[in-house]
Amino acid sequence: MAAIEEGKVSDGLAGPLDQMECVSFPPVNRFAICGGTHGNETSGVYMVREMQKQKIEKVGSVSITTVLSNPRAVDACKRYTETDLNRCFTDALLSAPITDSTPYELRRAHELNAQLGPKGSEEAVDLLCDLHNTTANMGLCLIFYSLDWITLHIYKYIQSKITSVPVRAIQLDIAPSEAYSLEAVGKHGFAFEVGPQPNGVLRADIFNMVKEGVDLTIEWLQQFNSGSTFEGGEVEAFTFAKSVDYPRDPATSEIAAAIHPQLQDNDFKLLRPGDPIFLSFSGETVKHEGEELYPFFVNECAYYEKKTAFHLARKSTLTFPSIRVKKD
Amino acid sequence: MAAIEEGKVSDGLAGPLDQMECVSFPPVNRFAICGGTHGNETSGVYMVREMQKQKIEKVGSVSITTVLSNPRAVDACKRYTETDLNRCFTDALLSAPITDSTPYELRRAHELNAQLGPKGSEEAVDLLCDLHNTTANMGLCLIFYSLDWITLHIYKYIQSKITSVPVRAIQLDIAPSEAYSLEAVGKHGFAFEVGPQPNGVLRADIFNMVKEGVDLTIEWLQQFNSGSTFEGGEVEAFTFAKSVDYPRDPATSEIAAAIHPQLQDNDFKLLRPGDPIFLSFSGETVKHEGEELYPFFVNECAYYEKKTAFHLARKSTLTFPSIRVKKD
Known part of the structure; x- marks a missing residue:
């Protein structure tokens, strides 16, 4: 079930879902859109x-x-220059x-936190959306920490409007203080993760998916702020379970196999015990063992250095209430 | 028509093609296979x-x-560290x-020239094959400088054996002294250019294409050296005509458009005047003007810095004679 952080429900309607009719929230007026958090993910x-060129500052x-x-990583067309910026937004790192x-990216995290946060404060932007790309065949994903009902409704809205590509939700079950990525700075936040796109390459189809996601988010915010009621319901989400590393040569620690062709490009397709997951350079197949889970971030370029070939997730159904804006 | 460099035909049969029955060449015994010339192109x-792990030194x-x-660029998973190694093999740079x-890569070019060449000398390896990847949807390509009949026959052989993916030949019409890439160091040489694969990512399907190409090359060399006659014939090849840059913002010089979705992934599909080639960020389509040509290296990651969105080629038919090994 969708968790909601304390303080976000402002009208006392929080409680077991079957007792709730409609939850009201303050307007979501201040929206931050961030790109280039990873400098080689070009859509953002x-x-x-x-948007800056067109001076889109108010809709x-x-x-x-x-x-x-x-900006330094964007200029260098690298993920980061000294440390991964999108791991710098924990409470501990932001208060160090x-x-x-101090690495450039951690200094930049403090600047961003001052500009868009501070994280966890009343001054923080109402919604922060960070734009990412992946080399994995993941379509359009919204990535959340603890789910909240604003972002779940935005997800449901986008999913209902975009039919050209699968739209999915990924939940990272991490406490707010430990939440390490930029979207954690906003009162509400999520990342768009869109692929497949090679690092450093800009594809029009992927750019257009990101643009459609952003435009629909703005459309939803307009409708919400103007008093529309959004009906509750259910959505599916994928919750991170664990990561799987590549098979490695015991002598050199170098990877000894590639993602199997039957797994490659099949993100979110249920992996059953016995399904092939790796193909070694000498031609042997490695099979999945253990429980049935859903792979994602399959063969993501940036995760080689993190020793991750793919992540595995559980699928769950999230139920959430109708919401509307809180009247003064 | 296929050009052949002076000195490569050793039995005096060179001449107008219709007068030739079978051209003989010395055995092609010493074969160098190079990978990681660009450190983030992982197949090679x-x-x-x-191959080093399996100690494949003689077949x-x-x-x-x-x-x-x-190796430095491989460790850093970058194309290069100081300058593009695969532009360092001109006669001028190798004699500087x-x-x-001196940048690391140019020093490394001198080392490779000493190990595998010297370029243009009798001591050079008989055949040099350099393994590359591209983010463009180019399938398996063999790239040559001045075509010679050994490499054309290898191309024809590989093309006849691989049916799972298009196999094409690209000719760069550059004089040997100006030939800038590693394969120019061998007496005969070509690059395998295989894609699409993101930089820094290893795909099993692309790896297997490269492996199949290398295995078939070795198979051909074995048959040639053992006395088989390879029948002459015709093949199609794409000859580089010109490069096309992205539309750019006049104020900032930043790119103002992406490859159009109708061109993206359509390498080697004839581009006619009026066909869309770019889609601007504000939604306008830019169309191809001028003569009909074949696009390749469409949206290659490494060519952003070279201000190239794609190359254009002419298609031609190359006629070549039967060949066999020269008997002592």
Whole structure:
């Protein structure tokens, strides 16, 4: 079931779902759209630049802030220059003192937290959406930490409007204080993760998916702020279970196999015991063992260094109530 | 028509093609297979490592040298560290003195030229095959400089054996002294260019294409050296005509459009005047103008920095004679 953080339900209707009719929330007026948090994930870079060029700062009730999160990494067309910016937004790292030896990305995280947060405060932007790409065949995914009903409704809305590509939700079950990525800075937040797209390459089809996701989010915010009631219901979400590393040569620790062709490009297709997952360079097949789970981030480029060939998830059904804006 | 470099036909049969029955060549015994010339093109890296692990140094009449061309770039998973190694093999650069300020890759080019060449000399390996990947949807391509009949026959052989993916030939019409890439160091040489594969990602399907190409090359060399006659005939090849840059913002020089979805992934599909080639971030279509040509390297990651969105080629038919090994 969808968790909701304390303080977000402002009208006292929180309680067991079957007792709730409609939950009301304050308006979601201040919307931050960030790109280039990873400098070689191009959709967000060009999306943010285009919105800045067109001076899109206000759409109806929604004020929009666009941010190029990691300009040095964008210029170098690298994921990051010194450390992964999108692992810098835990409470501990955001409260650590800045010294001469602080990596560029951690200093940048403090700047972003000052501009868009501070994380966990009343001053934080109402909604933060961070734009990412993956080399995995994941279509359009929304990634959340603890689910909240605003972001779940946005997900449901986008899913109902986009039919050209699968739209899915991924939940990382991590406490707010430990939440490490940029979207955790907003009062509400999620990442768009869109692929497949090679790092450093810009594909029009993927760019257009990201643009459609952003446009639909703004559309939803407008309708929500203007008083529309959004009906409750159910959605499916994938909850992170564990990561799987590549088979490695015991002598050199180098990878000894590639993702099996039957798994490659089949993100979110249920993996059963005995299904092939790796093909070694000498031609042997490695099979999945253990419980049935859903693979995602299959052959994501950036995860080689994190020793992850793919993640596995459980699928669950999330039930959530109708919501509407809180009247003054 | 296929050009053949002076000195390669050793039995005096060179001449107008209709006068030739069968051209003979010395055995092609010494075969060098190079990978990691670009450090983030993984097929060659893992192919070379696997052959070294399996100690594949001799297959029948063929002695095999495997080389990881740019180990620093491989370790960093970058195309190169200081300058593009695969632009360092011109006669001028290979004869330039090495100084303290010489980039790593140029020093490495001198080492490779000493190991596998020297370029243009009798000591050079008989055949050099360099393994590359592209983010473009190019299938399996063999890239040659001036075509010679050994490499054309290898191309024809591979094309006749691989049916799962298109196999094509690309000719760069560049004089030997100006030939800048590693394969120019061998007496005969070509690059395998295989895609689509993101930089830094290893796909089993692409790895297997590269492996099949290498295995078939070795098979051909064995048959050639053992006295088989290979029948002449015709093949199609694509000859580089020109490069096309992205539309750019006049103020910032940043790219203002992506490859159009109708061109993306359609390498080698004839481009006619009026066909869409770019889609701007604000939604406008840019169309192809001028003569009908064949696009290739469409949206190749590494060519963003070279200001190339795609190359264009002419298609031609190459006629070549039967060949056999020269008897002592």
